[in-house]
Amino acid sequence: MKEIILTFLSVLTSRFCASFTDYEPRLILHQASADRLQYHGTQNNTVLFHKEGRDDIYIGVKDAVLRISLEQKRIMQSFSLCPRKGQNWNETSCGYITTVIQQFEDSLFVCGTDGHKPQCWKLYLPAENQTSGISASFSGRGISPYSGSQNFLTLVVDGDLYAAAPLNRDGSLLQFRRNRGKRKNTWMHDKWVLEPTFISAAWIKRKDDPENEKIYIFFREKNSDSNPEADPWISRIAQVCKVDEGGPKRFFQNTWTSFLKARLICGIPEESLYFNRLQDIFLQEADDWRDSRVFVLFTSSWNSSAVCIYSLFDIARVFQNSSFKDFHENIPNPRPGMCVADSRQLPGETLSVVKNHAEMDEWIQPINKQRPFYISSLKYIKIAVDRVMGANSELYNVLFLVTENSIRKVLEHNSKPFIISETFLPNHVGHIQTIQLDSKKRKLLVGVLDELVLVDLQSCQNYNQSCEDCVLARDPYCAWTKAGCIPVDNTERGNIQDVAGGITEICHSKGSKTHRKKRDTLEMPSCDVPQATYAVPLHLPFYLSCPIHSHHATYIWEHNNQSGQCQQAQSACLQLIAAVKEDSYGTYECYSKERDYTRCVKAYKLVPKLDNTATSVSAQGAAMTFTVSLIFALCL
Incomplete structure (x- = not known):
């Protein structure tokens, strides 16, 4: 009987016991139910609009937009998108799924499906207009998808609205376009991308050179390589110039003249292991755009995940210097893809290369051509990155990687990850659909089907057992003080913290009253x-x-x-x-x-x-x- 039990235990533990390494979360946490706000209006996609540091958040639900107070955790106002059916959004339905909420021109710009007839509205806020409410309805074709399941994105840049949404009800003619604003409407050549899925777009500001500012578009597209061993998707980044207003009347009128695309590579080449499915990005802007970085989340065909980090300077260098795929002639002047004062004056030779050879030969590699910063067997769907000043006044990056029901908190230090914790949402909460980082409030706003979850970025109370526990956490948000382990924002600089190494000797060298334990490897305290x-x-x-x-x-x-x-x-x-x-x-x-x-x-x-x-x-x-x-x- 003894041998049977021991054999059974051996099998049991090999199956059920986890592997505890630095690539696993140090702590497993559970989100407090008090930090949740429930509302009606369930839909399959949740749209959030929130300005960092503000109390208000706007949430798009079925047939309405809700204004919610984060401090009071309650709905302050509801705006019905079915005005002809009354203002009680909870009792009427016009088949309106909100897809877009953006600050644009003099109002919030709200768009949605409106029963497969995309429609947009202007939402005037109480602080801006005494008669707040919905007005100025107009067509949302090319801005909002026809259904909540179709791919889309929007971006507001210096008074112009950019969007990628299908032009046809069946989801076809999905393009990235400039749709409204001060500059001319501009769109893509239909041969540039193959069945794309647009992920994100970002405006890269250049304070010293605004005429050369770019908009980068992150997407994945179908692989034209039909080899069975090839991944069906390729991850891309594309560029267009902010000043681009299309070509001359005779060629490329209202079509991007600066569109170029390049492949984003993330993997371990020596092991032929690649992550080819772009899932999400987070742009970390610096004062000098050359120092800005992009944290990109990828998944593989077997649902594992990786994070690769790219330099905007390296991305710009590829677009400026790489040869063009399948183009073997002399590169014309101006170089294809350059930003020019008047794109309508570009010569035909330059535009011809953009039209037929918009892809770069060179692939865009992570910083220093390194392996992925982080690899996991879990499938992550969202990423956010916060920049945190520690007790020693040094800056640290903390990544928040999101699955359908958890948030993993990861420290970036010396190009290596340290997994601080993983926080699970309550079991009865729906799958996570969207997130938004508010660094000023130290909150991660998490949208699920019919509620908003507020995740505290700091959570210092979880390391409050002792000074050693606080230091071992290596959490730049937290430091040990006479009051315990508390947020660095609430402490004086120089309190006890060791983000770099997590060495607890600092608890004693800095005069902590914590009882000192023996650390002899042969003798336990x-x-x-x-x-x-x-x-x-x-x-x-x-x-x-x-x-x-x-x-x-x-x-x-x-x-x-x-x-x-x-x-x-x-x-x-x-x-x-x-x-x-x-x-x-x-x-x-x-x-x-x-x-x-x-x-x-x-x-x-x-x-x-x-x-x-x-x-x-x-x-x-x-x-x-x-x-x-x-x-x-x-x-x-």
Whole structure:
């Protein structure tokens, strides 16, 4: 029976126990239900509009737009998009799925499907107009999709509205266009892309050279290579000039004259491992555009994910210097893709290259041609990156990677990831659809089907056990003070924090009153936690449980001056005793060791049970009880 149990446990633990490394979250957290705002109007896509640092957020729901106060966590106002059917948006329906909310011209610009007839409105806000409400309805063709399931994006640039949306009801003629504003409407040549899925667009400002400002479009398109081994999708970045107003009347009138595209590469070439499906991007702007970076989230055909980081300077260099794919003649002057004062004066030779050879030969590589910054077996759908000033006044990047039901918090340090934590939404909350970072409020706004979840970027209370716990977190938002582990924003500079290394010796070198533990690898510190005593009969199986706080720590059991590794489950570290013997009695102490810090987590004392007659369970029955209990423990 003993051998059967041990064999079963070996298989069980190999299947259910996680691998605890620095590439796994240090802490597993659960989002507090108090930081949620529920509303009616469920739809399959959630549209958010929020200006960083403001209290108001606008959410597009079915047939309406809601104005919500983040501080009060309640709906302040609702704007019906069915004006001819009354203003009570909760009781009427006109088949309107909101797809676009943008600040444009003198109002909020709201567009939606309107029963497969895209329509746009101007939403005047209370602060701007005493008679706030919806007005000025006009066609949304080319701005909003015909249904919520179709691909689209919008971007406002210096008074102009850019959008990618299907021109036809069946989803065809999906183009990136300039649709409204001060400059002329401009669109794409239909041969430039093949069945694209547009992901994002970004305006790259150049304070010292505004005439050369670019708009970059991130998308994936169908691979023209029909080889069965080729991935069906290719990830791209394209450029157009902000000043581009199309070509002369005789050639390329109202068509982009500066459109060029290049392939984004993310993978491990020596292992022939590539992530080809662009999912999301986050632009991290710098004062000098050359120092700006783009964090790009990719997935693979087997649903794993990777993050690669690109320099805008490298992207611009490829468009400026690369040869053109399948073009073998002398490059004309002006060079195709250059920004010029009047695009309508460009010569035919330049426009011909743009029309027929818009793809670059050179691929765009991550910074320093490195491997992906981060690789995971999980499928991520969204990414946001915050720039955080630590207690030492240094700046750190913190990534927030989002699956359908969780947010992973990742520190970027020396081009390597450190997984601070993973926060899970409550089980009954729907799948995450959209996110928006508010760095000023230190919040991540998460939109699901019918509610808004406010995720605290700081969460310092989760590292508040001790100075060592706070330092080991390596969270640049948090530092140890006399008041505990609290946000750096609320502390004086110079409080205890070690983002770079997480070395807890700083707790003592800076005069912390925290009790100093021995750190000799051969001698454990004294155990000062309360001891639980159990009376256990001989010959029966038994196990002890030690709670896991940090998944980056190593957990060890000490018994009779002998150390042993524990069996690790998701939330507990187990000491397994297949059958209690005389030498099984005594004290058991569970220690965690992480970097330079060792502490006692749990202590037990097993003593003989003197009255064995009270135990009528057979050895086989006891083994079954033990096994069922253990399976439960492993699955916690």
